[in-house]
Amino acid sequence: SLQGLVMLWILASATCVEAFHGMYPLGQQELLYKKSKCKAIPASMQLCSHMEYSAMRLPNLLGHETMDEVLQQAASWLPLVHKQCHPDTRKLLCSLFAPVCLDELDEPIEPCRSLCEGVKKGCAPLMSAFGFPWPDMLDCSRFPADTELCIPPASGPHLVPAAREVPKVCxxxxxxxxxxxxxxxxxxxxxxxxxxxxxxxxxxxxxxxxxxxxxxxxxxxxxxxxxxxxxxxxxxxxxxxxxxxxxxxxxxxxxxxxxxxxxxxxxxxxxxxxxxxxxxxxxxxxxxxxxxx
Structure with a gap:
């Protein structure tokens, strides 16, 4: 479906490609945690609106160090969310672009591997139809197993309406x-x-x-x-x-x-x-x- 398309196209912008190649290796904690600060998620960041938390870490898990950079790169992924290829797409992307920030935790919380794999199963075929491979920044093997502290996929009956919702056809x-x-x-x-x-x-x-x-x-x-x-x-x-x-x-x-x-x-x-x-x-x-x- 075209709503992007990205796609995606959506994902075709040069800035988005730079984000794929410019991310920090997720295993290098000294890079990720250096000077990490809690910042309020801007109201203009549509990708992460209506999330269950309001403060994010900066730098984020993709190595973006300024809020302007975060907003520019995050906007490139809005079309994929609107494609509704998986109900957890927004949750996965926001866990990377705007990782949850808690004062009592010094370390950022990454998405669980199962969260990534579920979104990949739903959205990778759509991206492929527009000529875009599943990006390195969403390589699910990078993320922790569900037995560790991480952001899990959503579950429970509240997901059923979203999964069955039929988006409007242009x-x-x-x-x-x-x-x-x-x-x-x-x-x-x-x-x-x-x-x-x-x-x-x-x-x-x-x-x-x-x-x-x-x-x-x-x-x-x-x-x-x-x-x-x-x-x-x-x-x-x-x-x-x-x-x-x-x-x-x-x-x-x-x-x-x-x-x-x-x-x-x-x-x-x-x-x-x-x-x-x-x-x-x-x-x-x-x-x-x-x-x-």
């Missing part, structure tokens, strides 16, 4: 069974149609920002839109962080994307997986090129 991604004429009719309500492959997905102000590969092909465009407009401008899926787009769940696939030019932003209104060699899509492509709305 309007543009809802499945619509349409024949050739209906799709062409839908196109006449829009300003453009593109056959694209996705180069990059990111999030901005709650919207999904999609950068198509340069080889994307214009099938139809309204007067006033140039090829340069369509090739240079990002496509937007409104409120993408608050909904899922299972239709666009593979960064390697091709898609038929329709949309409208709203205040200079190319906003997606419809996404369909492009069926390579599919007769219907060949006919649709021919029809659109001749289209006169």
């Amino acid at each position: 309007d543009a991604c809802k499945e619509k069974v349409e024949n050739e004429n209906e799709i062409v009719h839908s196109l006449c309500k829009n300003d453009f149609a593109l056959k694209i492959r996705v180069k990059e997905i990111s999030y901005m102000n709650g919207d999904t920002r999609i950068i198509p590969e340069s080889k994307s092909r214009t099938i139809y465009k309204l007067k006033g839109l140039t090829e340069r407009d369509l090739r240079k401008t990002a496509l937007w899926l409104r409120d993408g962080l608050q909904c899922t787009c299972d239709e666009m769940n593979n960064i390697n696939a091709a898609y038929l994307v329709m949309g409208q030019n709203l205040d200079g932003h190319l906003v997606i209104t419809s996404v369909k997986r492009w069926q390579r060699g599919h007769r219907e899509f060949k006919r649709i492509s021919r029809s659109m090129r001749k289209l006169q709305c």
